[in-house]
Amino acid sequence: MSKNQLIEFFEELENADEVTPLSSQKHLSRKRESKKNETDARLFVRAQELSREFHFTYKAARFEEAWLLDSLFEIAEHQWISDVLRKVKAGKEASVYLCKPGAAIPTADFVAAKVYRPRMLRNLRNDGLYRQGRADLDSEGREVIDDGMLHAMRKKTEYGRELLHQSWMAYEFTSMQDLHEAGADVPEPYTLSSNAILMEYIGGLDGSAPTLSEVDLDRAEAGPLFERVLHNLDLMLAHERIHGDLSAYNILYWDGDITLIDFPQVVSPKVNRHAYRIFERDVKRVCEYFNQQGIKTDPKGLAQELWTSRGYPILQTKPDPQE
Ligand SMILES: Nc1ncnc2c1ncn2[C@@H]1O[C@H](COP(=O)(O)OP(=O)(O)OP(=O)(O)O)[C@@H](O)[C@H]1O
Ligand SMILES: [Mg+2]
Known part of the structure; x- marks a missing residue:
């Protein structure tokens, strides 16, 4: 698939729930229309091939189906999931789906597939800030040491960017594994495939957990939950990890408990020279939310206390011009 075809695919995916007004349909140029038909045809062929083997309850939008089948094929084949029930949310970097677990996960009622x-359509975030001092990981979560692969990533060739995408996902998965094992409030991760992460689903059949940003807490509840988030930040530091994009948008709230999500950009407090700045920003954003919920906070003081109590030195760095 070419880049343009993928872009069209995602335009379609994003507008899947909207009815295209006739007026804008008229404006589709002939060239674009024929390209669109070509894309349709390719994706349909792929979807047809895979859908012979897998039947999902979720009726995906036309283009989404091929992408979904392609991304979840491996996971379904290994019996991690037996069905895709519905789309939970379309995020900026990924979409999350509610799935029925397969025989490989006998204990869960539901699972979430991110x-x-x-890669080429994801936000061009400034990943240099997060990759500073961070080794790149392969699809198995092992450090990449192969010269050819390292070269491709440095040159950002097509292959190199694919490897960087893999590394990004591997960081998310391995961080969740380590943190879950350490007792942090993160979804239990089950498996990683070339384009998806399967994890514990937070929510019910009718609806997934809202993010904290969507919830107004009682004063009585806000205090203990704030302490719980700080406990998680401390536990993460103890395991040499900083979330890097923490805010009320990446914390789920369900049954009175919190769950931290969305870890691809984690950084190490020991290795990344901007680590303290990144950590302080996480603490500040969390404090902003809890301030709105009536909790008095001192973000700078808290960040310092958490950081130094784990024995890390405070290095103040300035943002690079491109940040
Ligand atoms: N394990 C889960 N259980 C239930 N819902 C989840 C789970 N993981 C993610 N979600 C939902 O999917 C949304 C997107 O997930 P996530 O933040 O990991 O992806 P993202 O693409 O980086 O999103 P964004 O760019 O919007 O932050 C979350 O805001 C949340 O609503
Ligand atoms: Mg997110």
Whole structure:
């Protein structure tokens, strides 16, 4: 698939629930229309091939189906999931789907599949800030040491960017594994495939857990939950990890408990020279939310206390011009 075809695919995916007004349909140029038909045909062929083997309850939008089947094929084949029930949310970097677990996960009622957008369509975030001092990981979560692969990533060739995408996902998965094992409030991760992460689902059949940003807490509840978030920040520091994009948008709230999500950009407090700045920003954003919920906070003081009590030195760095 070419880049343009993928872009069209995602335009379609994003507008899947909207009815295209006739007026804008008229404006589709002939060239674009024929390209669109070509894309349709390719994706349909792929979807047809895979859908012979897998039947999902979720009726995906036309283009989404091929992408979804392609991304979840491996996971379904290994019996991690037996069905896709519905789309939970389309995020900026990935879409999350509610799935029925397969025989490989006998204990869960539901699981969540985070399916990444194709690398070329993801936000061009400033990943240099997060990758500073961070080794790149392969699809198995092992450090990449192969010269050819390292070269491709440095040159950002097509292959190199694919490897960087893999590394990004591997960081998310391995961080969740370590943190879950350490007792942090993160979804239990089950498996990683080339384009998806399967994890514990937070929520019920009718609806997934809202993010904290969507919830107004009682004063009585806000205090203990704030302490719980700080406990998680401390536990993460103890395991040499900083979330890097923490805010009320990446914390789920369900049954009175919190769950931290969305870890691809984690950084190490020991290795990244901007670590303290990144950590302080996480603490500040969390404090902003809890301030609105009536909790008095001192973000700078808290960040310092958490950081130094784990024995890390405070290095103040300035943002790079491109940040
Ligand atoms: N394990 C889960 N259980 C239930 N819902 C989840 C789970 N993981 C993610 N979600 C939902 O999917 C949304 C997107 O997930 P996540 O933040 O990991 O992806 P993202 O693409 O990086 O999103 P964004 O760019 O919007 O932050 C979350 O805001 C949340 O609503
Ligand atoms: Mg998120």
